[in-house]
Amino acid sequence: AQSVTQLDSHVSVSEGTPVLLRCNYSSSYSPSLFWYVQHPNKGLQLLLKYTSAATLVKGINGFEAEFKKSETSFHLTKPSAHMSDAAEYFCVVSESWGTDKLIFGTGTRLQVFP
Amino acid sequence: EAGVAQSPRYKIIEKRQSVAFWCNPISGHATLYWYQQILGQGPKLLIQFQNNGVVDDSQLPKDRFSAERLKGVDSTLKIQPAKLEDSAVYLCASSDTGSWGKLFFGSGTQLSVL
Numbered sequence: 001a002q003s004v005t006q007l008d009s010h011v012s013v014s015e016g017t018p019v020l021l022r023c024n025y026s027s028s029y030s031p032s033l034f035w036y037v038q039h040p041n042k043g044l045q046l047l048l049k050y051t052s053a054a055t056l057v058k059g060i061n062g063f064e065a066e067f068k069k070s071e072t073s074f075h076l077t078k079p080s081a082h083m084s085d086a087a088e089y090f091c092v093v094s095e096s097w098g099t100d101k102l103i104f105g106t107g108t109r110l111q112v113f114p
Numbered sequence: 115e116a117g118v119a120q121s122p123r124y125k126i127i128e129k130r131q132s133v134a135f136w137c138n139p140i141s142g143h144a145t146l147y148w149y150q151q152i153l154g155q156g157p158k159l160l161i162q163f164q165n166n167g168v169v170d171d172s173q174l175p176k177d178r179f180s181a182e183r184l185k186g187v188d189s190t191l192k193i194q195p196a197k198l199e200d201s202a203v204y205l206c207a208s209s210d211t212g213s214w215g216k217l218f219f220g221s222g223t224q225l226s227v228l
Contacts, residue, residue: 034215043118043219044157044205051214090156094215100145101170102215104156 002027004074004091006105014113019063019078021108023091026072033074034092034102035065044090050074061085086112116140118220120206126226132194135223139187139208145169146183147217148191149205157205163189196227 007022025031035047048059055067061084065076074091088107095101119138127133139146144165149157160179162169165186174181178197183189193200203224207217 032215041221043221044207044217045219046216049215092156092215100147100209100213100215100217101159101162102217104158106154106156 002031002093002095002103004033004093004103004105006089006091006108008108009106010109010111012111012113013081015083016080019076019081019085019110021076021089021091021110023074023076023105024072025074025091025093027093029096032094033065033067034094035059035063035074035076036090036092036104038088038090038107040087047076047089081110081112083112083114086110118206118208118218120204120220120223122223123221124224124226126228127196128228129198130195132192133196133225134190134192135204135206135225137189137191137206137220139189139206140210140218142210143208143218144186144211145209146189147207147209148181148189149207149219151203151205151222153202160191193225196225198227201225201227 003026005024033050036044038044048057050057050067058064091105092102146163148160151157160174161171161181163183166183181191203222205222207219209217
């Protein structure tokens with residue numbers, strides 16, 4: 001069965017410093033992986049997705065993630081945090097290739113301090 | 115473009131009562147999902163519709179939960195009778211055909227069962 005593990009429940013950074021949100025996956029096939037963001041009182045929004053085309057995936061708002069098969073990781077990064085990045089981030093895997101049945105991680109809450 | 119609309123925003127009920135949630139997806143989106151998000155956890159898929167047919171309801175507690183999607187557009191999710199453990203945010207999402215993992219989420223209905 002497919003699953004994702006988000007290694008940190010909370011991450012705190014100062015504005016202007018790099019962001020790293022860690023995610024490891026478990027999959028019996030070549031997975032499709034996603035990062036979603038949830039701002040307070042707003043709906044979940046897709047940040048980026050990996051579907052085996054390129055291992056480095058660029059998303060919205062300056063975020064990117066790198067698929068590393070040898071490490072079974074799909075960490076989310078951003079070079080410089082902004083106050084507006086404060087939110088809950090979810091690493092997500094699709095249950096099977098090509099389907100929309102998504103399995104969410106438990107989330108990482110990102111705090112950004114001025 | 116209008117987003118996914120959900121109502122009510124909040125609902126407080128006592129255990130054993132019934133409750134219903136409503137969702138209006140993005141116009142033209144064939145696929146509609148209901149997710150349950152318990153505090154501190156990632157969203158969990160309850161049911162997926164393709165037009166007005168059920169694609170996956172394997173994680174829907176059918177003894178108390180029911181859902182329908184009338185005419186392939188709006189959807190309602192009902193709980194009867196509610197239990198304390200049903201306290202959660204209920205998220206509705208929709209996606210376009212072939213979008214593969216790009217779901218658009220509503221803001222959710224926060225249910226408290228007392």
